[in-house]
Amino acid sequence: MIKKVLKVLENGLMVMRLNSGILLVGVLVFAFPLLFLWVTQGFLITASNNIETIEKKRVNNMHFAYSSALKNHFTIEQLDAMTTDLLSSNSNPDVKSVRIINRDETGYKIITGNKKEESGTYLATTSLLYNLAFSENNDFLILNYIVDNNRTWHIYSRVKVGNDFMYIFTLHDFSIQDKTLTSRIQKSYFGLTWIFVFLIALAYWLYKQTNWQKNHSILEKQLEERDLFSNMIAHEFRSPLTAIKGYSSFLQESKTLSPEEVRFASNISNSASRLVVLVNDFLEVARLQSGKLKIEKSEIDLRDVLTSVTSDLKIMAEEKNLSLTYVTNKKPVMISTDGARMTQVLTNIISNSIKYTNSGEVVVECEDTPGEIILKVKDTGTGISAEDQQKLFAPFTRVGGVDQSSVIGTGLGMWITKQLVTLLDGKIGVESIKGVGTHVVIQFRT
Structure with missing residues (x-):
C-alpha cells in the first residue's frame, strides 16, 4: 500500500516537473x-x-x-x-x-x-x-x-x-453598527469571490498559453521537418526531370522516328516542363517561408530589366499571335532593388498576362513620379471577376476562367510574386473587368 502511494506521489512530481504550468x-x-x-x-x-x-x-x-x-x-x-x-x-x-x-x-x-x-x-x-x-x-x-x-x-x-x-x-x-460591519464583511467576501474567479480565469489562461506554446513548438518542428522533406524531394526530382527533358528533346529532333513517336516525345517534354515548373515553385515557396531568400539591393536602371524581360517573352507572345510592347521611358528610371528578383516578378506577371490573353495585346508601362515608381502590365485577356480578384494572390489558386489544362502552372506564381514584391518594399494590386482585360499595378517608393 505504501509503495503504491509513493509511486503515485513520484508520478505526480514527475508530471509537475515536466509541466511546470500545472x-x-x-x-x-x-x-x-x-x-x-x-x-x-x-x-x-x-x-x-x-x-x-x-x-x-x-x-x-x-x-x-x-x-x-x-x-x-x-x-x-x-x-x-x-x-x-x-x-x-x-x-x-x-x-x-x-x-x-x-x-x-x-x-x-x-x-x-x-x-x-x-x-x-x-x-x-x-x-x-x-x-x-x-x-x-x-x-x-x-x-x-x-x-x-x-x-x-x-x-x-x-x-x-x-x-x-x-x-x-x-x-x-448595536444593530446599526452590526449591520454596517456585516455589510462590509459581505463586500469583502464578495471581493474575495471575484479575486478567486479572476485567479481561476488567469490560471486557465496560463494553462492555455503553456499548452499553446507547447503545441506551437511541436507545430514549428513539424513544419520544419516538412520543409526539409519537401526540399529534399524537390531537389531529387530536379535532376531526373532535367535528364527526361533533354532526352525527349533529342527524340523530337530524331529523323528516324515516326510522326506519332515524335508526338509522344513532345508530350513527354511538356509533362517534364510542367513538373520542372512545379519543383521550382515549391523550392521558391520553401525559401520564402523559411526566410532564407536573400535580397541584395543595388542601384539599377529599371528600363534595362523591362527591356530584357519583354524581349525574352516576345517569342511566347508571338506563339499566340499577341503583341507584347514595352512603352520605353526616355529618361533613366533609377531604383534601389534586387535586379534578379525584379526580373522574376516582371517575368511572372507578364507571362501570366500572355497565358490568359487569347487575342489582342500586352502592354508594359513604367511611370516615374516624384517619390514613387509605378509599373503597369495591361492585357486584353479574359479579365478577372471581383470574386476571383479577392483570391488572386492566394497559394494554389488559378483564376481567369480559361481552360486550366491548357495552361502550365501550379497556382503559386502570383503568391510568390506578391511575397517578392513585399520583400522589395513594394505593393501589388490588380484592376480588372471580366471580359475586358486586366491591369496589374506595382508601386515602389523611392
Missing part, C-alpha cells in the same frame, strides 16, 4: 484563495475585537462623564442637557435609554433620564441587571445579550455622592 495553476487556484481567505478571516476577527474594545471604552467614558457630573452636583436641567447631547450625537447611535436612579426610604427613584415621563417615579423591575446592581457591590457591570438577533448591552455603574449612592443605567442597541 504547478503554477495549482498555486493560483488553491493556494492563493486559501491564503486570501485566511488573511481576510484573521483581519475580520481582529477588526471585530478592536471594535468591541473601542465600544467598551466609549460607554465607559460616557458613564464616567455622568459620574463626574453627579459628583459635581449637576442639577437635573444640566443632566438632562447632557442626555440630550448624548442621544443627538452621531457618535452614539447605539444609546437607546439613560436612567439615573437614587435610593430613598420608599425605594429606587428615577431622578432623570431620556424619558421625561419616568422622572420622579419609582423603579419596579425584576430585571437581572437591576437585581445584580442593587444586590452586590458592583461599581460597573456590562450585561451582554441578544434581543431579536441584535446585540444589546445593559450597562450599570454606581457612584458615591456624599453618603449616598447614585446609579446610572444605560441601554445600548
